[in-house]
Amino acid sequence: xxxxxxxxxxxxxxxxxxxxxxxxxxxxxxxxxxxxxxxxxxxxxxxxxxxxxxxxxxxxxxxxxxxxxxxxxxxxxxxxxxxxxxxxxxxxxxxxxxxxxxxxxxxxxxxxxxxxxxxxxxxxxxxxxxxxxxxxxxxxxxxxxxxxxxxxxxxxxxxxxxxxxxxxxxxxxxxxxxxxxxxxxxxxxxxxxxxxxxxxxxxxxxxxxxxxxxxxxxxxxxxxxxxxxxxxxxxxxxxxxxxxxxxxxxxxxxxxxxxxxxxxxxxxxxxxxxxxxxxxxxxxxxxxxxxxxxxxxxxxxxxxxxxxxxxxxxxxxxxxxxxxxxxxxxxxxxxxxxxxxxxxxxxxxxxxxxxxxxxxxxxxxxxxxxxxxxxxxxxxxxxxxxxxxxxxxxxxxxxxxxxxxxxxxxxxxxxxxxxxxxxxxxxxxxxxxxx
Amino acid sequence: xxxxxxxxxxxxxxxxxxxxxxxxxxxxxxxxxxxxxxxxxxxxxxxxxxxxxxxxxxxxxxxxxxxxxxxxxxxxxxxxxxxxxxxxxxxxxxxxxxxxxxxxxxxxxxxxxxxxxxxxxxxxxxxxxxxxxxxxxxxxxxxxxxxxxxxxxxxxxxxxxxxxxxxxxxxxxxxxxxxxxxxxxxxxxxxxxxxxxxxxxxxxxxxxxxxxxxxxxxxxxxxxxxxxxxxxxxxxxxxxxxxxxxxxxxxx
Numbered sequence: 001x002x003x004x005x006x007x008x009x010x011x012x013x014x015x016x017x018x019x020x021x022x023x024x025x026x027x028x029x030x031x032x033x034x035x036x037x038x039x040x041x042x043x044x045x046x047x048x049x050x051x052x053x054x055x056x057x058x059x060x061x062x063x064x065x066x067x068x069x070x071x072x073x074x075x076x077x078x079x080x081x082x083x084x085x086x087x088x089x090x091x092x093x094x095x096x097x098x099x100x101x102x103x104x105x106x107x108x109x110x111x112x113x114x115x116x117x118x119x120x121x122x123x124x125x126x127x128x129x130x131x132x133x134x135x136x137x138x139x140x141x142x143x144x145x146x147x148x149x150x151x152x153x154x155x156x157x158x159x160x161x162x163x164x165x166x167x168x169x170x171x172x173x174x175x176x177x178x179x180x181x182x183x184x185x186x187x188x189x190x191x192x193x194x195x196x197x198x199x200x201x202x203x204x205x206x207x208x209x210x211x212x213x214x215x216x217x218x219x220x221x222x223x224x225x226x227x228x229x230x231x232x233x234x235x236x237x238x239x240x241x242x243x244x245x246x247x248x249x250x251x252x253x254x255x256x257x258x259x260x261x262x263x264x265x266x267x268x269x270x271x272x273x274x275x276x277x278x279x280x281x282x283x284x285x286x287x288x289x290x291x292x293x294x295x296x297x298x299x300x301x302x303x304x305x306x307x308x309x310x311x312x313x314x315x316x317x318x319x320x321x322x323x324x325x326x327x328x329x330x331x332x333x334x335x336x337x338x339x340x341x342x343x344x345x346x347x348x349x350x351x352x353x354x355x356x357x358x359x360x361x362x363x364x365x366x367x368x369x370x371x372x373x374x375x376x377x378x379x380x381x382x383x384x385x386x387x388x389x390x391x392x393x394x395x396x397x398x399x400x401x402x403x404x405x406x407x408x409x410x411x412x413x414x415x416x417x418x419x420x421x422x423x424x425x426x427x428x429x430x431x432x433x434x435x
Numbered sequence: 436x437x438x439x440x441x442x443x444x445x446x447x448x449x450x451x452x453x454x455x456x457x458x459x460x461x462x463x464x465x466x467x468x469x470x471x472x473x474x475x476x477x478x479x480x481x482x483x484x485x486x487x488x489x490x491x492x493x494x495x496x497x498x499x500x501x502x503x504x505x506x507x508x509x510x511x512x513x514x515x516x517x518x519x520x521x522x523x524x525x526x527x528x529x530x531x532x533x534x535x536x537x538x539x540x541x542x543x544x545x546x547x548x549x550x551x552x553x554x555x556x557x558x559x560x561x562x563x564x565x566x567x568x569x570x571x572x573x574x575x576x577x578x579x580x581x582x583x584x585x586x587x588x589x590x591x592x593x594x595x596x597x598x599x600x601x602x603x604x605x606x607x608x609x610x611x612x613x614x615x616x617x618x619x620x621x622x623x624x625x626x627x628x629x630x631x632x633x634x635x636x637x638x639x640x641x642x643x644x645x646x647x648x649x650x651x652x653x654x655x656x657x658x659x660x661x662x663x664x665x666x667x668x669x670x671x672x673x674x675x676x677x678x679x680x681x682x683x684x685x686x687x
Contacts, residue, residue: 064564119567
């Protein structure tokens with residue numbers, strides 16, 4: 001009896017020590033992975049087959065939000081933060097004196113499964129520092145996803161990093177199990193990247209992005225002919241750029257994004273405001289505020305490009321290389337192009353209605369549907385969800401008040417600014433100090 | 436004139452039938468429980484009838500597409516008296532007008548239906564996101580919820596598809612019923628076990644592994660936060676405080 005008790009106590013101790021070790025690893029490796037902002041779990045309709053666990057949700061689910069307001073959808077971890085590279089902007093760089101750790105394949109699989117079963121997460125986001133070489137790292141990542149899909153019958157979301165320089169066979173095989181793959185551009189321009197990470201170049205990123213993109217297209221074509229073709233990266237590819245570490249203009253950033261959207265049919269480009277993590281004099285020093293407002297404006301521009309039918313040259317060009325900080329890019333485009341306005345809500349085409357400040361996609365859809373049944377009035381517009389105080393300077397509807405004089409752009413801007421208060425107002429001053 | 440119905444979906448559809456039978460002009464639909472008779476307003480209690488409801492449903496099926504039928508159903512699940520009345524008015528409106536009239540967002544009832552449907556769908560989505568299962572000793576993954584609207588019928592499929600290889604139980608303790616998945620089908624269950632579970636002994640029902648994983652999850656939640664980007668306003672906008680009691684990561 002006593003021996004049995006001693007044995008079970010010993011077992012308990014082992015379990016406890018193991019738990020403690022995993023706890024430590026998770027803290028280190030989640031901390032190192034958090035600067036990758038990609039969080040989306042959408043775009044994959046992977047079904048739960050063979051009575052396994054998990055399925056994709058086409059619009060994704062954010063299971064919680066961190067205290068900085070970012071969504072937590074995936075268990076975002078590095079396999080290891082050991083790295084042979086020394087990129088100045090990265091916490092895991094070789095020369096940085098931090099705690100290093102590495103998960104085993106089984107640990108990642110067990111964490112993912114148990115978190116998923118409790119509905120904590122929507123899936124796994126697995127990245128890694130480069131240890132030994134690219135192929136060795138990619139092979140380890142591949143082993144994790146294969147084990148999840150084949151042994152554990154896991155059908156939840158998997159976002160996998162493509163390791164630049166890994167062999168095409170490994171990348172192709174990984175694509176059969178992952179829902180999304182991504183490689184980070186890191187710096188918006190080649191010169192910026194060369195400054196902070198001399199060992200890397202944009203070409204390293206472009207090659208695998210292009211390879212995966214061509215594979216996706218090929219698999220889709222084959223799917224048209226043969227029904228039972230396996231899924232290949234069904235949620236497509238994404239990339240990320242660090243903003244504010246090097247002195248690029250907004251124009252340079254967005255033109256790069258636009259090129260990558262077009263050339264590699266990316267689903268998303270993420271803009272990650274640089275959070276100072278080192279005393280390197282080439283970058284903003286520790287204690288500098290992260291450029292949150294700038295990040296927000298870049299995302300707004302990104303949305304205008306992807307969903308509102310704007311051409312990037314209309315928003316950013318040589319005359320306007322930077323986005324306005326005090327007003328959003330759509331409003332600032334409208335103020336520069338007052339000759340298009342006022343737009344008559346009751347007759348204008350859909351693409352013009354989308355360009356009115358204060359009207360979003362869902363309001364625009366409702367307006368186009370509703371006006372078939374009769375001319376729209378101001379009160380109806382308000383109920384549909386139009387931000388009327390903003391839109392009123394740019395629209396005409398059936399009962400718009402008659403106006404004798406035309407206002408100038410700066411007057412309209414002043415009207416709108418006095419009526420609204422920016423949520424970033426307290427950050428706005430810090431922003432200007434940066435540049 | 437006021438129509439009173441028994442809060443059932445069939446009762447609601449029957450009242451639409453009765454309106455077209457009698458055509459009494461302007462009518463407001465109200466639930467019968469808690470109705471206060473008004474001296475200046477005549478009222479009629481609708482006798483729920485399966486056949487009449489079916490006929491109205493058939494008519495709706497012909498006129499509305501799936502998306503709109505779902506909107507109506509969501510609106511019904513919001514369980515608010517105003518929503519019931521809006522459904523009633525909307526149905527009458529759809530039958531009186533030609534096909535396609537449901538897209539008239541200038542109409543107050545059309546707009547109201549889409550608004551109610553939107554908030555019910557939002558609540559449904561929040562439940563899909565914020566439910567946190569705890570594994571009990573008998574290997575059932577359990578969670579109790581208290582949603583603003585009756586969303587259990589809407590989330591059933593999602594959880595069945597997702598957790599096909601584990602038994603789970605989601606219990607709505609405001610409406611006193613739950614869904615239990617027995618590895619084959621989802622069953623509706625009624626039981627009164629709240630008192631036992633809400634008392635301090637709840638931990639003893641749980642699998643010992645549960646403490647490990649909830650601690651790991653809390654650790655993860657902490658270490659994935661970037662302190663220099665702290666934005667409490669945005670945080671509470673996405674995760675309103677009334678949901679915090681569901682969330683493992685918000686437990687102290």
